Amino acid sequence: TIRDSGDALLTIINDILDFSKIEAGRMEIERHPFDLRECVESALDLIAARAAEKQLDIAYVFDGEVPAAIEGDVTRLRQILLNLLSNAVKFTEAGEVVLTVSAVGDEQTEGGAHLQFAVRDTGIGLTEEGKSRLFQKFSQADSSTTRKYGGTGLGLAISKLLTELMGGTMWVSSAGPGQGSTFHFTIEAKPAELPAGAKREFIGEQPALKGRRILVVDDNATNRRILALQSAKWGLVVKDSADPLQVPAMLAAEPFDLAILDMHMPGLDGAELAHAIRAAGHTLPLVLFSSLGRREVPGGLFAAVLAKPLRQSQLFDTLVGLLAHEAAPQPAAAPPKSKIDSRMAERHPLRILLAEDNVVNQKLALRLLSQMGYRADVASNGIEAVESVARQRYDVVLMDVQMPEMDGLEATRRIIANGQPGAIRPRIVAMTANAMAGDRDECLAAGMDDYVTKPIRVEALVDALMQATARSAA
Amino acid sequence: MSEPVIDEATFRELQETAGAEFVAELVDTFVEEAPGMLAALRQARATGDADAFRRAAHSLKSNSLTFGATALAAAARALELGGISSDAAVDGLQSAYDAAAQRLKELRDAA
Numbered sequence: 001t002i003r004d005s006g007d008a009l010l011t012i013i014n015d016i017l018d019f020s021k022i023e024a025g026r027m028e029i030e031r032h033p034f035d036l037r038e039c040v041e042s043a044l045d046l047i048a049a050r051a052a053e054k055q056l057d058i059a060y061v062f063d064g065e066v067p068a069a070i071e072g073d074v075t076r077l078r079q080i081l082l083n084l085l086s087n088a089v090k091f092t093e094a095g096e097v098v099l100t101v102s103a104v105g106d107e108q109t110e111g112g113a114h115l116q117f118a119v120r121d122t123g124i125g126l127t128e129e130g131k132s133r134l135f136q137k138f139s140q141a142d143s144s145t146t147r148k149y150g151g152t153g154l155g156l157a158i159s160k161l162l163t164e165l166m167g168g169t170m171w172v173s174s175a176g177p178g179q180g181s182t183f184h185f186t187i188e189a190k191p192a193e194l195p196a197g198a199k200r201e202f203i204g205e206q207p208a209l210k211g212r213r214i215l216v217v218d219d220n221a222t223n224r225r226i227l228a229l230q231s232a233k234w235g236l237v238v239k240d241s242a243d244p245l246q247v248p249a250m251l252a253a254e255p256f257d258l259a260i261l262d263m264h265m266p267g268l269d270g271a272e273l274a275h276a277i278r279a280a281g282h283t284l285p286l287v288l289f290s291s292l293g294r295r296e297v298p299g300g301l302f303a304a305v306l307a308k309p310l311r312q313s314q315l316f317d318t319l320v321g322l323l324a325h326e327a328a329p330q331p332a333a334a335p336p337k338s339k340i341d342s343r344m345a346e347r348h349p350l351r352i353l354l355a356e357d358n359v360v361n362q363k364l365a366l367r368l369l370s371q372m373g374y375r376a377d378v379a380s381n382g383i384e385a386v387e388s389v390a391r392q393r394y395d396v397v398l399m400d401v402q403m404p405e406m407d408g409l410e411a412t413r414r415i416i417a418n419g420q421p422g423a424i425r426p427r428i429v430a431m432t433a434n435a436m437a438g439d440r441d442e443c444l445a446a447g448m449d450d451y452v453t454k455p456i457r458v459e460a461l462v463d464a465l466m467q468a469t470a471r472s473a474a
Numbered sequence: 475m476s477e478p479v480i481d482e483a484t485f486r487e488l489q490e491t492a493g494a495e496f497v498a499e500l501v502d503t504f505v506e507e508a509p510g511m512l513a514a515l516r517q518a519r520a521t522g523d524a525d526a527f528r529r530a531a532h533s534l535k536s537n538s539l540t541f542g543a544t545a546l547a548a549a550a551r552a553l554e555l556g557g558i559s560s561d562a563a564v565d566g567l568q569s570a571y572d573a574a575a576q577r578l579k580e581l582r583d584a585a
Contacts, residue, residue, distance in 0.1 A: 283556030283563060300524020303555040322555060340491070360504050360537045367492050367500075402532060433536050455540045458491055 029165050033192035034074040036067065036115075037312060040101065043081040044309040047097075051089050051308075052291040055264070057096040057220050058089070058309045061229070066103050067191035070115065072166065077187065080159040081117070084183045087155070088121035095122025095180070098222050104186065114168060115189040120182040126174040134172060135160045163187055206316075208324035210235035215250060217241050217273065218262035218289065223310075227260060227289075230315060244268040248280045256284055257323055260306065263290040274301040285322045340458060345373030350468055351393060352376035355385035355408065356400040356431065361454070365398065365431075368458060372465075382406025386414045394426040396468040398452075401432045401443065409446040416447045427468040431456065479577045484542025494585040501582040504537055505575050512568060519558050527558050534571070543574040 021027045040060055051058045081099070088097040097119065104114045126134070135156050160170040167188030174181035209231075216227045219242050228238045239256070241247060244265050251259070259277070263270035274286050278301070285303040289310075304318045352369065354376045356362045362378060369376050377394075379385040381403045389397065397415070401408040412428050419425045430443040430451035443451050450467060452460040489497045511534050518526035535550035549570040553559050 278557060281560055283552060283559050285555040300528065300557050358533050358536065359507050360500060360540065363500055363503055364492065364540060367496055371492070402529060404529070433532065433539075454536055 027162075027165060029076060029162075030073040031071050032074070033069050033071050033194070035069050035194055036101070037062070039074050039078050040081065040099065041309070041311050043078050043085060044099070046082055047085045047089050048291075048307075048309055050086075051097065054089065054093070055291070056089060056092055056094070057223060057291075058085075058098070059096070059222050059226050060099040060101070060309065061222075061226050063100050063102040066101050066115070067113075067189070069192045069194040070189040071192045072187065072189060076162050076166070080162055080185065081119075083155045083159045084117075084119040084185075088119050088123065088181075088183070092121045092123030092180070096220060096222055097121045103189070112167075113189050113191060114186045116184065116186045118182050118184045120180065122180040125177045125179040126172065126181050127177055131172055131174065135170070159185070204233070205235035206320070207235075208320050211237065212257045212319075212323045213237045213239070213255060214319075214323075215239050215241070215247070215256045215259040217244055217247055217259065217265070217270075219243075219265045220262065223262060223289070226310065227315070230312065231319065234316070234319070236319070244273045247273060248276060248282075251277065251280070251282050251284070258285050258287065258319070260287045260289055263288055271301060287318060287322070340368070340371040341462075342371060342373055344462070344465075348466065349470055350374065350395040350465060351470075352465075353379060353385065353388055353394045353397045353426070355379040355382065355397060355403065355411065357381055357403045358400070361400070361431075361456075365456060365461075368456065368461060372462070374465075382408060382411030382414075385411045386418070389415050389426060390418060395470050396465065397426045397428045398464075399428050399430055399448065401430055401439075409442060409448075412443075412446045412448050429464045429468075479543065479545050479573050480581065481542035481544050482581070485578075485581055488541065489585060498582045498585060501541070501578045504541065504578070508534065508537070508571060508575065512571060515553070515567070516564060519564065522558065524558055528554055531567075534567075538574065541574075541578060543578070546570040546574040 044058060044060060048058065085097060085099065098121075100118045100120070102116050104116045106113050156170075163170045163185045168186035170183070170185035172181055172183050214231060214236055216224055216231075216238060217240070218224045218227070221242070224240045224242065228240050231238045239250065239254075241250060244261075244267055247259075250256075261270040261273055265273075268276070270288050270290070274288075277284075277286065286301060288302040288305045289308065290305060291308045303322055306314060306318060352374055354362065354365055354369070356365060356378070357380050362380075366376060366378070376398070377388060377392075379388050383406045385397065385399065385408075386406070388394070399408040399412060403411075406414075408430060412430075415425060415428065427450070428448045430448045431454055432439060432443065432451055433454040440451060450464050452464050485497075492500070511530050515527060515530040515534075518524075518530060531550045531554035535547050535554055538544070538547035538550060546567075549567045553563060553567060556563070
C-alpha cells in the first residue's frame with residue numbers, strides 16, 4: 001500500500017541521514033537522567049503487537065542490581081533497543097524474544113559503570129560468515145534475507161555506532177542457523193536520581209504482599225523465571241509449574257493465595273485449566289497471562305488479566321489489588337475531624353447527577369452531598385444516566401462503574417457519543433471499588449475525567465467536585 | 475479469620491461524618507437490602523451466572539466496607555474474586571452477614 005511504501009522510504013531516508021551524521025561526527029549524544037525501566041518498557045510496547053500476531057512471547061528481565069535511573073540519551077537507547085527487538089521479532093517464527101539488562105562494573109572499576117543489554121531470540125540464527133557481515137553498512141547477513149525480510153541493512157550499523165558513541169560495544173552470538181541469536185551491547189551508565197515525577201518504585205519487600213503464596217503456571221521458562229523472580233523480590237512465596245496437568249494436585253497439596261496462568265500452553269490452555277481448578281473446588285483468585293490481554297478473557301473465570309510484555313507496575317498493581325487485605329478505611333492516627341463545609345455549594349455551585357444502583361451507596365452519597373449543600377438528581381442505572389444527561393444540563397455526573405442494565409463505562413461512552421459538537425458535556429467522575437490500574441485505565445479509556453474510590457471519603461468527594469466547573473448554558 | 479465483626483473506629487467515623495441519626499437509617503436500609511443480595515447470589519449460583527454472582531458479591535462487599543463490617547467484607551471479596559463457589563462458602567457468607575447485621579443493630583441502638 002502507499003502508506004507502507006511511504007513509511008519504508010521514510011525509514012530508509014532517516015537511516016541514511018542518521019548514519020551520515022554519525023560518520024561525520026555530528027551526532028550529539030545527550031546526558032540527562034532518565035528512568036531505565038520506562039525506556040525498556042516503551043521499546044517493548046512498540047513491538048508487542050507484531051510479536052502477538054506471530055504468537056511470540058516477549059519479556060524483559062533486570063538481572064541483579066540494576067540502577068533505576070541512569071544518565072544518558074534515552075531516545076538513542078530506545079532507538080537501539082527498538083532496532084534489535086524489531087529485528088528479533090522479524091527473524092523469529094516461533095518461540096520468544098527476551099531482553100536482559102544487567103549492571104557491569106561500577107565507578108571504582110576500570111571502565112566505570114556500564115549496563116549490558118542482551119536481546120535473545122529463538123529465530124533463524126546466524127552462520128559464522130553471517131555474523132561477520134552483520135554490522136557492515138548496507139549489508140545483511142545473507143543476501144536472500146533482503147528479499148525475504150526487507151530492511152535497509154543500515155539499522156545495525158547505526159546501532160553499533162551509537163553504542164560506541166555511548167562508551168560501549170555491540171556484538172552478536174549464535175549457536176548456528178536455526179538456533180536463534182543473541183545481540184549484546186554495553187553502554188556507559190552512571191547511576192542517577194530518578195527524575196522528578198517519576199513512577200513509583202517497587203523495590204524490595206512489600207508489607208502488603210509478604211508471605212503470600214502464589215503459583216505460576218507457564219510452559220515458557222523465561223516467563224516463569226521473570227514472574228517468580230519479581231514476585232519473590234517483593235516477599236511472596238512462589239511455586240511454579242510448566243505443566244498445567246500437575247496443577248490441581250499442587251493446589252490440593254498446599255495452600256495458595258493466588259495463581260497466575262498463561263493462556264497458551266500445550267495440553268491444556270489457561271481457560272481450560274481455570275475451569276478444572278474451579279471444578280476441583282478451589283476458590284483462589286486466578287490471573288490470566290496473555291498476549292492478547294483482555295480480549296481473550298472468558299467471562300467469570302479470572303479476577304484479572306496481565307498483558308504481555310509484562311510491565312512491572314502492572315504485576316505489582318494486580319498482586320496488591322488481589323492479595324493485600326482490603327482494610328475498611330482506617331482513620332489515620334489523629335487527623336483533624338473533617339467537618340463538612342455546609343456552604344460549599346454556595347461558593348461552588350454545581351448541578352450534579354448521581355448514577356448509582358446500590359441503595360445504601362445512593363443514600364450515603366446523597367447525604368454527604370446534601371451536607372455540603374448540594375441537591376443531586378439520581379439515576380439507578382446507565383440507561384437512566386444517559387437519558388437524564390440528554391434531558392438536562394449537568395455539571396458533574398458521579399458515575400458508579402458497576403450498574404445493572406448498562407454499566408458506567410458504557411453510559412459514559414454513550415454520553416460522549418451523543419454530545420453535540422460545541423456543546424460542553426458534564427464532567428464524569430467514576431466511582432469505583434476497584435483500585436487496580438487496569439480498571440482505572442478502563443475508566444479513562446471510556447472517556448471518564450476522574451475517579452473516586454469506594455467507600456467514598458468526604459475529602460475525595462470534595463476534591464473531585466472542586467475540579468468540576470459550572471458549565472455555562474449551552 | 476481474625477477479622478473483627480465490625481471495625482468500630484470505622485463505624486464511629488461514619489456516624490461522626492454523616493450523623494448518628496442518618497447512620498441508624500442507613501443500617502436499616504442495609505438490613506433491608508442485604509437479604510435480596512444474598513438471594514441474588516444464590517440464584518446466580520444455581521443458574522451458573524458468573525457475572526451476576528460476582529456483582530452480588532461485589533455489592534455486599536461494598537456496603538460492608540462502608541460500615542466497617544470487615545469479616546463480612548472479606549468473605550464477600552473472596553467470593554467476588556473466586557467466582558461461583560461451593561455451598562460451604564455461601565453458607566459462610568450468610569453467617570458472616572448474620573453476625574454483622576446483629577452487631578450493626580446493637581451499635582445503631584446504642585447511639
